[in-house]
Amino acid sequence: MTPGLRAEARPAVATTIAERLLRHTAQALPEGAGAGPDPVRFRIEWAGPVATELPDERAVQAACGLMHVHGRATGGPAPLAVDYASVVAGVLAALGATALRVGRARGLDLCEVRSSVAQGALLAVGQYLAAATAGGSGGPPELPFLPDSARQAGGPATLVTSDGVRVEIETLDPDAWREFWVRLGVAPAVAGRGWLPFQQRFATAVCPLPDALRQAAHRCTLPDLRAAAHHSGVSLLVVRSDPAPAVRPEPWELAPWPEPARGRGPHADSAVGFPSPRPARDAALPLTGIRVVESTRRVQGPLAGHILRMLGADVVRIEPPGGDPMRWLPPLAGECSARFLALNAGKPVIEADLTTAHGRRTIRTLTADADVFLHNWAPGKASRLGLAASDLPPGRSALVYAWASGFGDTFGDRPPVGTDYLAQVHSGLAAALRPADEPPAPSLMTLTDVLGGLVCAQGVLTALAVREATHQGSQVHSSLLSAGALVPRPAQRVRWTPLDRPLRTADGHLYLGPGARQRPDAVRRLLDGADTASAQDVTARFARRTTEEWRVRLAEAGLTATPVRTELSDLHHDAAFQTAVAPPDPANGYARPYTPWEFA
Template sequence: MATRLLGLVADPEAHTVACDIDWAGPLPLALSEERAVQAACGIMYVHGRAVGRPAPLAVDFASAVAGVLAAQGVSAALIARARGGQVSGVRTSVSQAALLALTQYLAAATAPEEDPDPGMEASLGDCAFVSADGVRVELETLDAEQWLGFWQILGAPRDAVRRGWRPFQARFGTAVCPLPAALAESVRGVPFSVLGAAAESAGVSLLPVRQEPSRPAEVRPWTLTALPEAAAGLPGVGAPSTALPLAGLRVVESTRRVQGPLAGHVLRLLGADVVRIEPPGGEPMRGIPPLAQGCSARFSALNAGKAVIEADITTAPGRRAVREAVREADVFLHNWAPGKAARLGLDAEDLSRARPGLVYGWASGWGEALGPRPPLGTDYLVQAHSGLAAAIRPADEPPAPSLMTLTDVLGGLVSAQAVLAALLARLRTGQGRRADSSLHSAAATVPRDPRRARWGVLDRPLPTLDGHIWLGPEARAHPERITRALGAGSTAHPDALTASARTRPTADLLPLLTATGTTVTPVCTDLADLAHDPRFAGAIGAGAYACPLTPWEFT
């Protein structure tokens, strides 16, 4: 992954930056494969939360994130060098990548103020809809009136529609979606064509879930386009004043939800000064529980440390405020809906006139993949359409998006990498760049086989008396070693192994199974535990809430 992304940067000096990616990083844990990292760092827990048991992703998601982090580290090192800094190498790890992917969930799990409706998050539900003719569908709307209109057309009970709205909207943060059963029954009562017509009439986005995991063809992670206004000099040149490679560079962002704020968060972690444009009164998502020091922990986890300018960009004074902020910036970043920037007069060409040499980043949902009027560009629709929803689950489960925000995370990281590539190009040429990326293009970066994975019992976490464990590759290849160690007889049948493991606490099983020569990883089933585990102290910072530390080490 890192090699491919750095190839797109096309910098002749990239190979001179030493890049080291290992599994555990600063964690003193015996982690040597993707699934062990998913188990130890909480990905299995969050992905499986909707069904009440930890579940692996059937793709190497944490490794893909680590590949993007490595490309970011090398790109940032090259930027630091071009500005006169001395950087020879960068290190990151798959474990740090996994924790970064869980930033909002980790913050929510450790916030001191609890969600006022904890029962919702404790409930199960994965928001699965299947039409009368067997088409699995994913739907999306951010508007309560559209939600109501769609279900009214289908004749769903009004009380079920009302009770379903909050968990449907909250699923991006909770990774569960306990909808009333009457909603799924309403979908099951009509064919896909009727669902599509109802969605179009109500303004709801609806797409079928692709059944095969193949990646979209010919999708580049990002595209860079030279802007017409070149800088008089090389803006941003000058050795960083600290060890952070982007120190002294300024980013202005107008972003919401996860994808855009995460991109700005990454640039801030690399040393940039980041300024958010928020509406008068502040971003409404600041008030979404659980709260930490009076602000949403999920929001703070991605936006703490950023300065704020309040401006109503729908008004002329607000747009002038944006242009004034951009005059002193190196990067402008947004994830607005298609066409909004042009309507506001804040597109790349508009702002490059205010700031020659500007890097203009647009983190969209679909890019140009679905035409000028695409469906809502949100995580779960992209998972459904891109084949990722099929790739992440084994063949004995129906394709369905993970309620962990996979493409939002990758989309934010890919957007940040696009900005880094554009900054590097600007330093080489003095000319600004437009850097376009999308959730759809990010989904295409996840490596996957053309056929869905086929799993046996031991390809899933093994239940114990008080939790779950993940067996390493040796145990999966030689289950007879484990059955003998557990005294389950001479048979190596997985059912015997599972039955025996269920009767013993995890703490008793670990030394017993490790003695057989296999690696065994306890599965994290509470993210709050990670914040209090001394083994994670080098990767997680504690404050008003827990948050992953900077995932790179520069030398």
């Protein structure tokens, strides 16, 4: 057990993850730091504030929308074959406990944090929930499931070569996208029609590419695709069938503050030492008074800042002139993207062109009075801008300098684009997410982006805890790859029976509880005497009754089942979620999960 912490009975996977992260934090602290007679306690429950029975990971996935979002790309709700919500909950518990450690060092009189697996799941679907409930313009908030003609087993963004190899490509450049497909013999106009679905798949969790693109890829061998990717600047990775992580990096790495770079010239602003004390003893949140400057985009970095803000920090965003382009991604909540607001609401914005000396000077000025500087720039960008840790003003050795990357140094000096789906592929998570009878492919739900943001925030909190003990800041580095490696997975891909999947009822879907899944004979006996029915016949017979009728029949037999949520737009209307999800209001035109911690 980590010194200064006490655990109580709770979901096993979430507890294991929390304790692992807290041990990693404790290893960075000076010996004896944080130990005391009144230890920080954390508690993780299954349902937390969600007022319904959620006995296991799959029930949480069904009730909170994870099955819905993950299954969008393949035509219906589908479980993640890993304990993803539990992992998120474990990281949340570690975040809360470490934040309390920081707050207590600054005078905060709190010692316990509570969270739940359900709150982890709700945070993971937060962007999709915001989009589903936004009241602004920009098209329908919830995309319908794709028609049969558009479905591709294993994920509609994965390409299959003529030699049967499954690959994932990535680019953020429309010109590179077009050139890649033109090199495969696709007309530019046809290639162009695939760009928006491809680019927006991280927001919609679907990717209905034109059939002509898939067919062009299928006519090519893997070397052909690699050559086209190389010449066009598109990243390409082979989808691994082995669920084991390709590498097992630590969740985050801390390094001491670097020696100042020589020849700083005009960069050498006035020295600033340890920030003036900002006691938290009268605050309700552990990071009250902590100042964060972030220059981030997409999901991973903004979510890290969002987490720190929910814990009480003041977070200022640096955006390019005119604002972050993600602000206009539909649907809108008022005049801004609902998905963007789900990660960035409440953060004051300062616009700065970092390609200019004035813009870079803005960063240096802001970090001179900050506790944390956070970015998720591409590898090498900080040094090219003169904004690496060693380039910042001397005397800033108490600053926490955080970099959230895609792959760290795993690929050397020429890494692929550091996005969620390639991280799923390289980490083996893409193979672990789906059962053995489905081809491996990443989920189009941004799984590693969410975990990456949480892990980055935990690294920042660890560095702040170290600073409270030593008055020295740190550099902290985390990655999508290190976050994905946190997810436990079996040595071999799992095999499911039909009862391990959502069952279609007359009015929706139902997911059987652990007892029912482990007792198929008991389920068959409920099917109007068809106790010898095959598994396939069982699924067909379930479609004859409503979800509620089946819940009653199963309950009478001592079995549980959870209705599968297939729309997020009505989540805040569900009485069971009233204390877990905030409804849209004039200030926030979208529904959002309440903060996932309760401190005491």
